[in-house]
Amino acid sequence: MATLARATREELEQAYADLAANADFRWLRMPESGLSLVRGRAGGTGSLFNLGEVTMTRCALKMADGTTGFAFILGRDERRAELAAVFDAVLQRTDDKAAQALQLVAEMGRSQAERREFKSRRAASTKVNFFAMTRGMSPE
Template sequence: MRNHVEERQRWMAVLARASCQELEQAYSDLSDAPPYVWLRPPESGLVLLRGQAGETGTSFNVGEATMTRCALKLADGTMGFAFSLGRDQRQAELAALFDALLQRGGETVSVALKVISELERTQSLRRDLKSRKTASTKVDFFAMTQAREPE
C-alpha cells in the first residue's frame, strides 16, 4: 500500500510541474481520450506559503501563491485530482485526467506511465541545466580571503 501511495505522489508531483504545453502534447498523443464529468471544475485561489529557517527554526509566513485545483470522474468511475501553481485551468484539467488514467487498469496505464516517465526525464534535464548554470556563478569566499594580500 505504501509503495503505491509513494508512486502516486511522484506521479502527481511530475504532473504538477509539467507545463500546459507538455500536457497538451501528451493529451494529443492519446489514441482515445476518455470522456469525463467534473466533480469539481477547475478553480483558482490563493494558498499561504510557509517557510522555516534551518531544520529547527520557527515557521513563518512567506507569502501567498496562486494555485488551481480540480477533480474529475471518468465514465468507469475512476477519479482524478490535480493541484498546480498558477491560474492555468487547462493545465490542472489535463493533470487530473492523467491522474485518473494512471489509476485505471489495462493499456491506458502503460500509455500514461510512458507520458509520466517522459515528463520526469524532461524535468530532470531542466533541473540539471539550472543547477549547472547556478553552480557556474558560485563564488568561493574562503578562497578569496586566502588570496588577499597581507597588510
Template sequence: MQVRNQIENRQRWMAVLARTKCDDLELAWNKLSIGLHYEWLRRPETGLVLVRGRAGGTGSPFNLGEVTMTRCALRLADGTTGFAFVLGRDQRRAELAAVFDALLQRADDVATESRGLVAQFEAIQASRRELKSRKAASTKVDFFAMARGTSPE
C-alpha cells in the same frame, strides 16, 4: 507494502503532473488519442494558498506569502477519480493533470502508455533541474578570510 508503493508512485506522478507545462500535457493528451468521457466532481477553480518557508531550510517556519493555485477533481466513466492542484490560473492544465491522474490509476494499456509519458515529463524536469544547478554552481564564489599576523621580519 504494495499499497505503500502505489501511494508513493501516485504522489510522485501528481508532483510531476503539477510541474508539467500545459503545452506538454496537451501534446501528450493528443498522442494518447482516446475518446474519454468524465464528469466533474469539482470544476477547475482558482484561489490563493499560503506558502510557508524555513530560514536556511531548517529554521523556524514562517509565512512567506500567498500564491495562486487551481484545483479540480473528476471521475472517469469507469469510476476512477482524478485530482489536480497546480500553481497558477491555468484551468486547462489542471483539467489535463486530473485526467492523467485518473488514467494512471487504471490497469490497462492506456495507463501503461500514460506512465511512459509521465516518466518522460519526469526526465525532462530532472534535466532542467540539473542544468539550473550546474549554472548556479558555475557562479559560486568561495570567500575566505586571511588571518592577520605580524611579519616575521
C-alpha cells in the same frame, strides 16, 4: 502527481495527444483558482515561518469508467489542471492506457530532471567562493 503538477501545458497537451484517451468525464469540482499559504523553514531546518501566498488551481473529475482524477497546480491555468486531473484518473486504471500514460509521465519526469540539472549547473558556474584572511600576528 508531482510530475504532472510541474509539467508545462505544452508537455501535457502533447502527452494527451499521444495518449489518445477518451476524455469522457464529468466535473466533480470545476477548475477554480485561489491562494495557498506557503511556509518555509529558516535555514531549511529551523522554525517555520509564513513565506507568503501563491496562486493555485484545483479541480476534480470523474471519468466515464468511474475513476476520479484530482489536480492541484501552481498558477491559474485551468486547462493544465484539467489535463493533469485526466492523467491522474487514467493512471488509476489497470489497462494498456494506464501503462502508456505511466510511460508518458515518466518521460515528463526525465525532461523535468534534465531542466533542473541544467539550471543547477548554470547557477553553479556563477558561484564565487569568498574567504577572509587575517593579517598580523597571532595572539601567542
